[in-house]
Amino acid sequence: MSAAPTAPLLRIVDVGKVYPPNVRALNGITLDIRAGEVTALLGANGAGKSTLARILTGVERPTSGTLHLDGRPIELADTRDAHRHGIACIYQELPLLPNLSAAENITLGHTGRPFLGLWSPQPSRRVYAELAKEIPDAPPPDVLVGQLSVAQRQKVAFIRALAAHPRLLIVDEGTSSLSLSERQEMQSLLRSLAHARGIAVIYITHFIDDALSCSDRIVALLDGKLALDRPSADTARADVLHILGGGAAAATARAEAAARVKPVERKTAGSGAGLTVTNLACSGVAPLSFSTGVGECLGLYGPPGCGATEALRAVAGLSPHSGRVDWNGEVLPSAMAQRVLRNVVYCNGDRAKNLILSWTVAGNINLLYLFRQALLSIPSAAAARARAADVVSRFAIKGTPNEAIRNLSGGNQQRVAVARTVSLGLPLLLIGDDLTRGVDIVGRSHIHGLLRAAAGQGAAILLYSSDPEEIANLCDRVLVLRDGHIVDVMRRPNISVPSLEAAVQVGRRAHA
Amino acid sequence: MQNKNVDDLVRSFKTNALRIAVPACIVILAIGVTFVNYRFMSVRNMTAILYGIAPAGIVGMGMALLLFSGRFDLSVGGIAALCAVAGARLMNDYGLGVALPAVVVIGIACGAVNGFVIFRLKVNSFVATLGSGYAFSGVAAVLSGQSPVSVHDLSWTDFLNFQLVSVPVVIWLYGAIVVVSLWFSHTVAGRSLYAVGANEEAARYAGVPVTLVSVLPFLITGAYCAVAGMVTVGYNAAGLATTGSDWPLTAIAGAVIGGVSITGGEGSIIAAFIGMFLIGVVQNALVFTNVDTNYQTIILGFVIVLAVTTDIMARKRLMQMSGRDADAPEAPVVQPKSTQSP
Numbered sequence: 001m002s003a004a005p006t007a008p009l010l011r012i013v014d015v016g017k018v019y020p021p022n023v024r025a026l027n028g029i030t031l032d033i034r035a036g037e038v039t040a041l042l043g044a045n046g047a048g049k050s051t052l053a054r055i056l057t058g059v060e061r062p063t064s065g066t067l068h069l070d071g072r073p074i075e076l077a078d079t080r081d082a083h084r085h086g087i088a089c090i091y092q093e094l095p096l097l098p099n100l101s102a103a104e105n106i107t108l109g110h111t112g113r114p115f116l117g118l119w120s121p122q123p124s125r126r127v128y129a130e131l132a133k134e135i136p137d138a139p140p141p142d143v144l145v146g147q148l149s150v151a152q153r154q155k156v157a158f159i160r161a162l163a164a165h166p167r168l169l170i171v172d173e174g175t176s177s178l179s180l181s182e183r184q185e186m187q188s189l190l191r192s193l194a195h196a197r198g199i200a201v202i203y204i205t206h207f208i209d210d211a212l213s214c215s216d217r218i219v220a221l222l223d224g225k226l227a228l229d230r231p232s233a234d235t236a237r238a239d240v241l242h243i244l245g246g247g248a249a250a251a252t253a254r255a256e257a258a259a260r261v262k263p264v265e266r267k268t269a270g271s272g273a274g275l276t277v278t279n280l281a282c283s284g285v286a287p288l289s290f291s292t293g294v295g296e297c298l299g300l301y302g303p304p305g306c307g308a309t310e311a312l313r314a315v316a317g318l319s320p321h322s323g324r325v326d327w328n329g330e331v332l333p334s335a336m337a338q339r340v341l342r343n344v345v346y347c348n349g350d351r352a353k354n355l356i357l358s359w360t361v362a363g364n365i366n367l368l369y370l371f372r373q374a375l376l377s378i379p380s381a382a383a384a385r386a387r388a389a390d391v392v393s394r395f396a397i398k399g400t401p402n403e404a405i406r407n408l409s410g411g412n413q414q415r416v417a418v419a420r421t422v423s424l425g426l427p428l429l430l431i432g433d434d435l436t437r438g439v440d441i442v443g444r445s446h447i448h449g450l451l452r453a454a455a456g457q458g459a460a461i462l463l464y465s466s467d468p469e470e471i472a473n474l475c476d477r478v479l480v481l482r483d484g485h486i487v488d489v490m491r492r493p494n495i496s497v498p499s500l501e502a503a504v505q506v507g508r509r510a511h512a
Numbered sequence: 513m514q515n516k517n518v519d520d521l522v523r524s525f526k527t528n529a530l531r532i533a534v535p536a537c538i539v540i541l542a543i544g545v546t547f548v549n550y551r552f553m554s555v556r557n558m559t560a561i562l563y564g565i566a567p568a569g570i571v572g573m574g575m576a577l578l579l580f581s582g583r584f585d586l587s588v589g590g591i592a593a594l595c596a597v598a599g600a601r602l603m604n605d606y607g608l609g610v611a612l613p614a615v616v617v618i619g620i621a622c623g624a625v626n627g628f629v630i631f632r633l634k635v636n637s638f639v640a641t642l643g644s645g646y647a648f649s650g651v652a653a654v655l656s657g658q659s660p661v662s663v664h665d666l667s668w669t670d671f672l673n674f675q676l677v678s679v680p681v682v683i684w685l686y687g688a689i690v691v692v693s694l695w696f697s698h699t700v701a702g703r704s705l706y707a708v709g710a711n712e713e714a715a716r717y718a719g720v721p722v723t724l725v726s727v728l729p730f731l732i733t734g735a736y737c738a739v740a741g742m743v744t745v746g747y748n749a750a751g752l753a754t755t756g757s758d759w760p761l762t763a764i765a766g767a768v769i770g771g772v773s774i775t776g777g778e779g780s781i782i783a784a785f786i787g788m789f790l791i792g793v794v795q796n797a798l799v800f801t802n803v804d805t806n807y808q809t810i811i812l813g814f815v816i817v818l819a820v821t822t823d824i825m826a827r828k829r830l831m832q833m834s835g836r837d838a839d840a841p842e843a844p845v846v847q848p849k850s851t852q853s854p
Contacts, residue, residue: 318716335721336717336719337716337720337721340717340719347717352711353714353717354717355711355714356707356710356714356715357711358710358778359710364714367707367715367720370700370718371704371719371721374700375701376696376701377700378695379703
């Protein structure tokens with residue numbers, strides 16, 4: 001089958017979704033999805049991509065509009081309905097069971113045996129082998145999913161989706177945790193599924209370049225409305241970027257917010273200031289030595305499993321390590337709480353781990369200050385209120401101190417985590433572990449602004465990111481890691497996305 | 513905007529209505545019983561209720577602190593039994609002045625054993641304290657021998673029953689424990705328990721010394737168990753190895769009925785106290801209406817399950833209320849149509 005225009009497989013007609021009381025997540029979306037095409041779906045966080053995906057997979061029902069499959073109207077009451085109509089989805093949070101083998105994950109619940117029959121691995125192995133033929137370098141059927149790398153797990157998720165023989169495959173940011181080359185491999189797979197097998201593919205992603213290079217058509221949402229629907233070949237990067245940035249209004253707001261971020265109080269750093277790591281080793285990290293100083297943003301970059309995250313966690317005191325970590329002329333104690341007291345603070349990209357989502361903004365801000373007071377003292381409510389109000393206004397956080405933090409957007413939540421850390425003042429070592437994972441362009445630029453301002457004031461920043469663009473944007477120096485070793489060191493202005501990827505590739509060859 | 517506020521108000525009312533459902537039922541029950549027997553609502557009867565729940569209630573304060581941090585201690589009965597028997601023997605041999613501080617040390621030591629097993633050996637608190645509770649009551653049985661350890665000198669009993677401002681000293685003692693617990697729950701250490709209970713990982717990232725603050729409520733609970741054990745020695749004029757066998761459940765139930773979340777991170781000392789008092793009300797009301805003791809156990813069990821159920825329902829509703837804007841979709845499991853390939 002070719003990518004020639006055919007009758008649409010799925011027509012989405014005037015679909016709207018209103019969450020009670022009156023949050024309009026989707027507004028009059030009309031869209032055709034064709035078999036044999038990769039349709040990239042782009043949009044900022046909250047633009048409605050995920051809502052649309054949830055409607056198409058039957059997780060949620062639209063409040064208005066209809067869906068037509070093969071020209072016939074369909075109702076998707078639940079995921080089983082969607083599944084019956086041949087709609088499958090791969091989500092960004094991989095719903096695989098780590099304690100089962102790859103093959104068992106595929107046939108989950110469908111063993112091909114009577115309910116009370118004896119279990120046998122053979123049927124699932126057979127199904128797996130059949131499906132895995134189409135996936136290059138698919139993991140073997142008997143290996144436990146928990147032991148697989150993220151990239152390999154991704155492949156198992158693909159195989160599982162294919163097991164349903166889908167006509168429409170929705171990939172929701174399925175590649176966000178992969179390196180560039182792995183993403184490219186995955187995208188060529190998507191293309192071949194669409195072009196060779198005639199499956200309609202909807203590819204939901206944050207990465208504009210990925211979308212442009214691998215899709216046949218680009219669809220972008222802005223504030224719940226369809227903002228762009230064009231063949232990829234005719235689409236300019238700048239147009240998409242503008243929509244993802246939230247349109248003209250958001251660009252102005254962003255500029256204003258950036259202007260409002262006031263500088264933090266400057267303190268002079270004494271001699272021996274900065275971080276010196278000597279022979280740091282822990283699981284996944286060969287002995288590493290590096291140092292970073294006042295006002296520098298040092299990046300660690302490498303493919304998943306390169307040891308960057310492990311190294312960051314060791315420096316933060318989260319995991320036991322050997323070797324020495326000196327901070328401002330003092331050997332850091334091993335307990336994380338002691339390191340936080342010395343302003344060595346770790347921020348995780350996973351907001352649910354970083355923040356207490358059931359608490360208020362103020363509660364989360366003050367939590368970082370809690371143990372700067374005596375164990376049996378009663379913290380002053382007035383001081384806590386003032387501190388929270390100060391951080392919220394100084395760092396231009398959208399929301400009020402007394403609001404539940406889970407009501408904030410993802411980008412804003414993460415901004416609270418970074419802002420409270422920066423508000424500690426100097427000396428400061430901020431350890432960012434893929435800080436902007438899953439945050440949209442607007443939120444990302446806010447957080448980058450915060451980090452840059454902090455570094456400008458004299459904070460040291462140690463950063464890992466799965467996104468080379470983020471590293472290129474922020475870092476003054478980058479250590480390229482591979483299998484726990486430093487394989488390359490790059491300095492501004494030589495840091496760019498292509499040079500980072502090239503360094504990873506070279507490192508890979510050097511280690512092969 | 514107006515609409516949204518009203519809607520949120522209605523939702524939050526529904527959530528809170530769930531939370532107070534069980535306490536409300538108990539208050540209604542109490543009013544009903546008052547109609548049957550007017551003496552039920554008297555100051556005298558309320559004092560009797562507090563007198564009855566004092567030992568389990570004291571333990572319940574420690575349990576509440578543990579629940580805030582997302583853990584609990586099933587060994588409280590065992591610790592109390594050990595302290596009661598040891599306390600009675602020490603009182604007979606060395607007098608009250610030695611016995612009292614000694615049992616508090618024993619109680620804290622038992623709490624330290626729990627802390628060691630949970631935080632150093634990384635055994636979860638359910639298994640660790642279930643096991644250690646058996647061990648502690650075993651030690652109590654060995655110390656006690658065949659029969660309860662009778663106390664020769666009744667001055668401790670007399671002291672607990674002494675009417676200070678027409679309220680027995682034991683109730684003042686209970687009150688003091690409540691106040692101390694309330695104070696502790698507001699200190700830096702106490703506040704951090706809520707953080708650990710709500711999200712241990714986030715608490716660690718924010719510089720909370722998680723192990724240190726988590727072990728504290730185990731030590732406090734151990735000390736409270738010692739006090740509660742000594743109260744039963746006063747009540748019975750003897751140390752019984754069977755002391756407190758139902759306290760783990762009663763203490764947890766009291767806190768949960770009052771609105772302390774069984775999954776951690778939420779609740780207050782006052783709520784836990786009220787919940788425990790309401791358990792006392794139920795027990796007392798059943799006595800007043802001449803319900804058989806065995807039926808009392810059935811009814812109490814039912815009330816506990818109901819309280820936990822409403823807690824979980826309220827929590828779910830709260831998640832739905834605020835989780836509607838979340839980016840991450842609920843992931844449906846994609847399953848193959850058949851195991852045969854085409």
